[in-house]
Amino acid sequence: MTQTVMELTPSRVATESAVYRPLISLKSVGKVFRNGTEALRRISLDIPSHPQFVSLLGPSGCGKSTLLRIISGLDTCSSGSVEWPTSMHDVQARPLEQVGFVFQEPTLQPWSTVFDNVYLPMRLKGQRRKDAHDRVMEVLKLVHLDGFANNYPRQLSGGMKMRVSVARALVMKPKLLLMDEPFAALDEITRLQLNNDLLELWQAQGLTVIFVTHSIYESVYLSDRIVVIGARPGRIVADIPIDAPYPRSEEFRTSSVYNEHCRHVSAQLKAAMGRPGESSP
């Protein structure tokens, strides 16, 4: 059982074949807010350049969203560094096109159609609407919204708005997709459906996904690696591989393997929460 599982996991296949050169390398990243709160302490994390689905799991207020913002370049770290060893950009420059960001809310422009919302990143890069048409329709098809290009956001359900948001993040063909609790506000049925669609997308597109969540069940179902973050200050308390094969389905969700993983992650999280940072204020 375990043997076959390992062979099918993408992370195993790639780490053994290529020279290890991570997509992003966080080196002892720390963040202290202006009011003196220490949000993150000595976060060191390598995100490999082969497709990986990494979840950042932790209680609310543990700094996992801050960490995501630092990775995206929207925020800066107070100490340490974020490096992009495979990037053509120099270390200081923000790796613009390489990152897609999906916010907690759909964050769509209500005055723009679905098409124009997805076209936005290309428009900001100076691409003409006509030239962008094919690419926009392609990503809309990926999120199963190709029939809704001319609809306005207010005509869509919450789940569909989130799909538009994902399509917009994918339109520039990023290597890295950052997602900040994207499905937290959705109902469970929609969320499960979007989880499955996201996995499908991730496998087909060869992306690396960093997925922030506070749901143990969601992170185990989606990820092949879970980074557990403890609170006050935010720090990495466990880095857990989820060695279960993809594609994952409803069957996996009810399997004993899944339950075993959930129990393990849960125990790590609990241990982390019961042991706050020694010198925290």
Add this chain to the structure above:
Amino acid sequence: MSDEMLEVGVNVPDDMSPPPSRTFQSSAEKWLAFAAPYLFGLFFLGGWEAIVRIEQIPVYLLPGPLLILHTLITDFAILLPNLIVTLRTTLLAFLAAAFGGLLLGLLFTFSRWVERTLFPYAVILQVTPIVAIAPLIIIWVNNTQIALLICAWIVAFFPIVSNTAVGLNSTDRNLIDLYRLYGASKVQTLFLLKLPSALPYYLAGLRISGGLALIGAVVAEFVAGTGGTQSGLAYRILESGYRLEIPRMFAALLLISLTGITIFVCLSLLSNFLLRNWHESAAGE
């Protein structure tokens, strides 16, 4: 997936419809709900006409609505030039406020210093009654037409500035982050994000200012009291009052009200047209 798609078109959130106790159930009730304001108006006007006739109130005290309507039609040739003058002052002041307010609102969001320096004076200008400063402005400015314009502009200006400033500042933070992430220029962020975000607020400001510009123009005309060919409806009201031509006075008043209503309706239509696809304020139109 397909379950979600079915929701398209039935997207009216539950909280959009009035609470159950306040909905009008039967079709008769619905008709009544539609007709109620009109019925009240008819009742009011009918009562007015009846009292004037039964009590035989002289026309120089209170003319009946039918007489006022009749005067409006027969005296329309006299009133029209006044209407045009008032309307011109109102529209010019409104346009100046619409553009000036937008520009100053933009300036406020670009520079905190400009906002800190100028905003208190915009407030002072707004809270000082226009009746009190109109005489000064009319004394200081030689050209009466321009003086009237300035008065109307002062009244109409503030709602647009403050609404524009609020609108520009209430842009979705996440969308601003998204623009930053894709390296958008300041110009792109302004035209593609901030101005569209501010549009509903700006239009709300326009709707308030349209009526205020008319009020400002009429108040200033009252204070100026100019006669001759360049006089507006307010002057006609004053003059009719002196001559005890009360029906004409009421007709002029009616014309001012109709003008105000027309301005409001036009601006509401413009607002609903521009926001028809995306904003809750234009929902269900």
